[in-house]
Amino acid sequence: MIPLNWLLIISGVLFAISVAGMFINRKNLILLLMCVELLLLAVNFNFVAFSRYLNDINGQIFVFFVLTVAAAESAIGLAILVVLFRERRSINVEDLSTLKG
Amino acid sequence: MLVEVLFWIFASILAVSALAMITVRNPVHSALLLVLCFFTSAAIWLLIEAEFLAVVLILVYVGAVMVLFLFVVMMLDINIEEVRARVTRYALFGGVVAGVVVFEIVSVVWTRSLGLDVTTGAQPQPASYSNTAELGKLLYTDYVYPFELAAVLLLIAIVASISLTMRKRAGLKQQDVAKQVAVRREDRVRIVKVPAVREPASAAAAPPTEEKKP
Numbered sequence: 001m002i003p004l005n006w007l008l009i010i011s012g013v014l015f016a017i018s019v020a021g022m023f024i025n026r027k028n029l030i031l032l033l034m035c036v037e038l039l040l041l042a043v044n045f046n047f048v049a050f051s052r053y054l055n056d057i058n059g060q061i062f063v064f065f066v067l068t069v070a071a072a073e074s075a076i077g078l079a080i081l082v083v084l085f086r087e088r089r090s091i092n093v094e095d096l097s098t099l100k101g
Numbered sequence: 102m103l104v105e106v107l108f109w110i111f112a113s114i115l116a117v118s119a120l121a122m123i124t125v126r127n128p129v130h131s132a133l134l135l136v137l138c139f140f141t142s143a144a145i146w147l148l149i150e151a152e153f154l155a156v157v158l159i160l161v162y163v164g165a166v167m168v169l170f171l172f173v174v175m176m177l178d179i180n181i182e183e184v185r186a187r188v189t190r191y192a193l194f195g196g197v198v199a200g201v202v203v204f205e206i207v208s209v210v211w212t213r214s215l216g217l218d219v220t221t222g223a224q225p226q227p228a229s230y231s232n233t234a235e236l237g238k239l240l241y242t243d244y245v246y247p248f249e250l251a252a253v254l255l256l257i258a259i260v261a262s263i264s265l266t267m268r269k270r271a272g273l274k275q276q277d278v279a280k281q282v283a284v285r286r287e288d289r290v291r292i293v294k295v296p297a298v299r300e301p302a303s304a305a306a307a308p309p310t311e312e313k314k315p
Contacts (some may be wrong), residue, residue: 012206014104023195
């Protein structure tokens, strides 16, 4: 069987790649949302791996709920994105300066 | 042995497709590479015997969420060159942060075994073991209240996204519920008296009398 540390390392690599993706694509809102999905996938890897190796199925229940929340989050995020694009004709993060923040 | 080889093949596909996802210029290609990431993750979850979650990952993510992403990417007319300008300015910083994250996680995993023998791997489950049945037993007993809350959360997501994206257009046919409730009988119904038996000769020429109730 696959050792636990291999799974933890591949999940860490996935997490790091998506963090780097947030820096690289920091102007494109759609790619930022995709990177968030990838971050959640990396976290779910840890849950599944530990649940399997501790023989405790509660961890997989948590993955189930994380998937639910992530689906809701991406649906609402994309709805906001569509409204934003209709309003501004752009999804560039730097154009969103109405609040002068 | 075969499982380990398959794991390394899937892990390298996963890492390469994630790297390609964050670096390609076209958002449609990014979305498709993210689909590949989710699919490969589901394969790895199958290897560590989390069958139900692997299937859910493919159904929910590849089937629903990523299709939604593709819809939005193709619907919005994005100027790719403008969005991807000045990428290299942040690429170095992002790479440094990612390297630090990998270094920290790898060092923790190598030095601490958390009381587990991390290098051997779990024992395979017997053939009669059903991952789905075990999850179902726990989900509908101990976690039934969070399960209902998750359902409410999804309902809220549906209502929120529909109400956010719905807009008023000219010529759109829709119901006005207040108007429908406020309507009275007098506005709609007109009672017409029709004689049940037609009179033979003389009354045939006269039309039936009409009476509108107040």
